Amino acid sequence: MTPLTLWGQALAVEGMGGGESRAVLRFRAAGSGGYHLDEHDAVLIHNADDAEIARAAGVQTAVFVARDIAASHGYVFPRRVSLPANFDYLGDGDIIGLNPRSRNLRVLYRRSSSHNSILVTERCNHYCLMCSQPPRDIDDGWILDEIAECLPLIDPTTRSIGFTGGEPLLEWRRFTRLLSIARTTLPETEIHVLTNGRGFASPEVVAAWAAVGSTKLCAGIPIYSAVDHIHDYVVQARDAFDETVLGILRLKDKDQRVEIRVVLHGITAPRIVETCSWIARNLPFVDHVALMGLENTGFALANQDLLWVDPLDYRSDLTAAVGILSSAGVKVSVYNLPLCLLDREIWPFAVQSISDWKNAYLPICGTCAVRDRCAGFFSTGRMRESRGILPLPPESLPARLSAMER
Amino acid sequence: MARFLPEVAFSHSSADDLQLLPLRFERLGADRYFLANMVGDGLLLSSDELNRVISLELAAGDGLYERAFSKLLVSRKGQRSQLQLLALRLRSRMAFLREATALHLFVVTLRCEHSCPYCQVSRRSADRERYDMSEETAMRALDVALSAPPQAIKIEFQGGEPLLNFELIRAIVEEAERRRGSLGKAIQFVITTNLALLTDDVLVFCRDHSIQISTSLDGPADLHNRNRPRPGGNSHALAVAGIHRVREALGKDSLGALMTTTEASLDRVEDIVDEYVRLGLDGVFLRPLSPYGFAIKTKQFAKYDANRWLRFYERGLRYIIDLNKRGIHFPEFYSALLLKRMLTDRPMGYVDLRSPAGIGLGALVYNYDGKVFASDEGRMLAEMGDRTFELGDLATDTYRSLIMSDKLVGLVSGSMTQCAPQCSTCAYEPHCGADPVYHHATQADSLGIKPLSGFCTRQKGIMRLLFELLEGSPEDAAVLRRWAA
Numbered sequence: 001m002t003p004l005t006l007w008g009q010a011l012a013v014e015g016m017g018g019g020e021s022r023a024v025l026r027f028r029a030a031g032s033g034g035y036h037l038d039e040h041d042a043v044l045i046h047n048a049d050d051a052e053i054a055r056a057a058g059v060q061t062a063v064f065v066a067r068d069i070a071a072s073h074g075y076v077f078p079r080r081v082s083l084p085a086n087f088d089y090l091g092d093g094d095i096i097g098l099n100p101r102s103r104n105l106r107v108l109y110r111r112s113s114s115h116n117s118i119l120v121t122e123r124c125n126h127y128c129l130m131c132s133q134p135p136r137d138i139d140d141g142w143i144l145d146e147i148a149e150c151l152p153l154i155d156p157t158t159r160s161i162g163f164t165g166g167e168p169l170l171e172w173r174r175f176t177r178l179l180s181i182a183r184t185t186l187p188e189t190e191i192h193v194l195t196n197g198r199g200f201a202s203p204e205v206v207a208a209w210a211a212v213g214s215t216k217l218c219a220g221i222p223i224y225s226a227v228d229h230i231h232d233y234v235v236q237a238r239d240a241f242d243e244t245v246l247g248i249l250r251l252k253d254k255d256q257r258v259e260i261r262v263v264l265h266g267i268t269a270p271r272i273v274e275t276c277s278w279i280a281r282n283l284p285f286v287d288h289v290a291l292m293g294l295e296n297t298g299f300a301l302a303n304q305d306l307l308w309v310d311p312l313d314y315r316s317d318l319t320a321a322v323g324i325l326s327s328a329g330v331k332v333s334v335y336n337l338p339l340c341l342l343d344r345e346i347w348p349f350a351v352q353s354i355s356d357w358k359n360a361y362l363p364i365c366g367t368c369a370v371r372d373r374c375a376g377f378f379s380t381g382r383m384r385e386s387r388g389i390l391p392l393p394p395e396s397l398p399a400r401l402s403a404m405e406r
Numbered sequence: 407m408a409r410f411l412p413e414v415a416f417s418h419s420s421a422d423d424l425q426l427l428p429l430r431f432e433r434l435g436a437d438r439y440f441l442a443n444m445v446g447d448g449l450l451l452s453s454d455e456l457n458r459v460i461s462l463e464l465a466a467g468d469g470l471y472e473r474a475f476s477k478l479l480v481s482r483k484g485q486r487s488q489l490q491l492l493a494l495r496l497r498s499r500m501a502f503l504r505e506a507t508a509l510h511l512f513v514v515t516l517r518c519e520h521s522c523p524y525c526q527v528s529r530r531s532a533d534r535e536r537y538d539m540s541e542e543t544a545m546r547a548l549d550v551a552l553s554a555p556p557q558a559i560k561i562e563f564q565g566g567e568p569l570l571n572f573e574l575i576r577a578i579v580e581e582a583e584r585r586r587g588s589l590g591k592a593i594q595f596v597i598t599t600n601l602a603l604l605t606d607d608v609l610v611f612c613r614d615h616s617i618q619i620s621t622s623l624d625g626p627a628d629l630h631n632r633n634r635p636r637p638g639g640n641s642h643a644l645a646v647a648g649i650h651r652v653r654e655a656l657g658k659d660s661l662g663a664l665m666t667t668t669e670a671s672l673d674r675v676e677d678i679v680d681e682y683v684r685l686g687l688d689g690v691f692l693r694p695l696s697p698y699g700f701a702i703k704t705k706q707f708a709k710y711d712a713n714r715w716l717r718f719y720e721r722g723l724r725y726i727i728d729l730n731k732r733g734i735h736f737p738e739f740y741s742a743l744l745l746k747r748m749l750t751d752r753p754m755g756y757v758d759l760r761s762p763a764g765i766g767l768g769a770l771v772y773n774y775d776g777k778v779f780a781s782d783e784g785r786m787l788a789e790m791g792d793r794t795f796e797l798g799d800l801a802t803d804t805y806r807s808l809i810m811s812d813k814l815v816g817l818v819s820g821s822m823t824q825c826a827p828q829c830s831t832c833a834y835e836p837h838c839g840a841d842p843v844y845h846h847a848t849q850a851d852s853l854g855i856k857p858l859s860g861f862c863t864r865q866k867g868i869m870r871l872l873f874e875l876l877e878g879s880p881e882d883a884a885v886l887r888r889w890a891a
């Protein structure tokens with residue numbers, strides 16, 4: 001149970017210059033040649049045949065995974081990147097960002113995945129107790145440039161792309177410009193942005209966001225409690241609740257799509273009925289509410305004593321909370337929680353939400369009849385096993401399970 | 407690893423940091439209070455808790471702060487979101503004001519073949535010439551109705567027994583349909599009838615024009631026939647037969663029935679409900695008698711007071727909730743209406759329960775004689791010689807002159823609960839409404855002294871009951887929430 005490697009270092013980079021400027025590369029399968037290659041395209045060389053075809057086609061940039069076949073066969077490409085074996089899952093259409101000098105790289109986009117999520121910055125004005133991506137106070141503005149370069153290379157048939165941080169709105173002018181690029185290059189793609197929403201307390205930011213003019217754009221904003229100091233404590237920032245709620249109101253006032261995200265842990269789970277009643281009464285016009293199991297990684301590990309709670313212990317509250325929202329007409333989903341920990345009546349709300357690259361199951365799940373529809377577990381961090389994990393017999397498989405199928 | 411701040415670092419430091427938001431409360435018992443926020447949802451509290459909220463003796467983590475904050479009863483000074491939420495919710499609740507006068511009642515005749523002693527419209531039994539609406543009057547009424555601003559309007563045919571003048575209904579519907587296209591209006595038609603005179607012709611016409619039927623059913627045969635005498639004593643049989651025929655011809659959703667509570671009904675709420683269930687009706691509206699027409703003359707109205715009616719209502723409501731718990735979806739419609747207000751902020755412009763009042767602004771009534779009234783009850787009063795709610799005459803008036811008349815403006819602005827004594831400090835006010843006609847009829851004052859008002863007694867009684875049921879029993883609450891959905 002190890003997640004896919006999305007960050008790492010190339011074994012060798014040659015011919016790409018040694019300056020500070022980063023390179024964005026889109027991989028192409030060597031196939032049978034006859035390419036129309038963009039300057040960003042790099043052809044994947046797996047064997048001698050690939051290398052021969054690519055050479056004959058005049059390919060400029062070649063990528064080798066695990067083994068530098070070209071070197072051993074004496075082919076020469078003007079630009080060459082050689083990656084370690086744990087990147088061998090990369091394929092045609094995938095995109096990486098690479099610093100030729102340090103050889104550091106990160107995977108920006110995987111065409112085969114429905115969970116592409118692009119980090120916009122590591123900076124944040126929150127410091128959440130359970131942050132899975134602990135913020136760093138560094139100057140990483142180059143990331144936005146890299147994404148701007150990456151967006152036109154993404155397959156326009158991609159169904160959805162996520163942007164995450166850090167807090168993307170800290171650089172809201174540049175970020176909303178990025179969203180406008182995405183709207184042009186990926187007109188059919190759902191764009192989901194994870195933000196703490198505080199920036200939207202400013203009308204200027206909301207205006208810029210709305211000016212992107214995309215109906216595919218949705219802001220996913222966390223609210224951890226109906227009570228100011230509890231939310232502020234979870235995110236470790238005073239006045240966060242006030243600004244976030246105000247931000248949501250301003251976004252909805254401009255008809256922008258908003259999802260509220262509630263991560264369930266030791267502080268939020270005991271209040272989930274109160275929180276969802278409050279959402280149902282005060283924000284019933286949001287487009288979606290996601291009630292999410294905790295990813296036990298990052299700060300969540302450091303704060304385990306405070307945050308870990310066995311989902312079994314909030315099971316009936318979660319059922320009640322889902323009922324309150326759905327009967328108020330609010331679209332609600334349960335993320336990141338295995339089916340065996342949920343009451344049967346909320347199975348239709350459960351979503352296989354964990355990104356493919358970090359999704360896993362337990363050995364005992366092998367005998368479970370609903371494994372194919374179960375969210376399973378995070379392979380990141382350290383897993384805490386619930387007392388309630390229990391493979392389900394075949395008769396528990398309902399004809400229709402997913403809310404999406406209704 | 408950076409340090410995390412403890413919980414206390416995020417709470418207010420003293421009562422000075424806090425402020426109360428607009429609130430009202432109602433004493434429910436020796437040590438029980440309902441504390442409501444500006445839009446009428448809130449908390450049940452002990453008197454100690456109430457005092458602590460009001461004096462802001464609240465500490466983060468004491469549970470009371472959290473309850474009061476999440477119910478928008480307090481906020482920290484300088485916070486904007488709490489006020490914005492209240493403003494938004496209030497705006498949503500009052501949005502019905504944007505749709506002026508969606509309901510138009512045509513009293514096509516005052517004649518009726520029934521002779522109900524509780525008749526609130528003072529029906530006549532003869533003299534077609536005098537008590538039927540003329541076609542000329544009807545067309546002028548249609549002009550006014552179609553010049554009201556809403557895109558979707560409802561035209562309801564009333565009586566008397568409107569089927570006695572069915573030819574006029576036909577003419578009005580056809581003319582309205584001719585004109586609605588160019589006006590871009592959607593028009594829904596309803597006929598309120600006792601069904602005794604229902605014919606196949608009528609049914610075919612209703613089917614072809616998607617006309618809905620509203621009828622009267624007071625309960626099982628003996629009770630219904632006693633309340634609603636007609637020659638032959640067969641009102642119930644005709645109503646039941648009519649209900650079946652209407653449903654067959656027009657579909658189940660095109661029929662609704664209303665009941666009226668007489669003294670004889672008071673001990674029989676279960677029978678009444680059972681009769682509605684037996685006939686497959688989709689719910690029941692437990693309605694008290696109103697102080698108009700023959701109900702006053704024959705002293706029917708005076709036979710029970712608001713408290714007796716409330717006992718009847720509560721017994722009925724509990725009985726109906728039990729039915730629902732056994733899996734029958736069968737709402738009591740008045741509760742459903744109040745629950746929508748109590749549990750959601752959807753705009754509810756129900757003409758009889760809103761403030762500013764629905765007189766004129768929610769509905770206009772075109773009487774058979776060409777007079778225009780601000781409400782159905784207003785024309786009932788006029789038959790008794792009191793023309794307070796007569797706004798004008800179709801011979802001379804337009805929609806605008808009727809709605810902007812000093813008379814209407816005075817009646818509406820003078821009866822608003824938002825600023826009325828008692829109401830303005832009442833915890834239930836956001837869900838209640840102004841009833842200027844009732845208060846004028848009973849107290850000769852359209853605002854009314856609420857502690858003396860039967861309307862107020864009933865309102866408080868029902869809303870309190872609903873709050874207690876919502877708080878007291880999860881199973882009852884689940885049923886009530888379904889009604890509001």
Ligand code: SF4
Nearest residue numbers: 338340365368374391
């Ligand atoms: S046993 Fe495994 S696969 Fe089955 S529901 Fe539980 S976690 Fe999911």
Ligand code: SF4
Nearest residue numbers: 829832835838862865
């Ligand atoms: S009429 Fe009575 S219940 Fe209604 S708002 Fe006024 S005081 Fe309250």
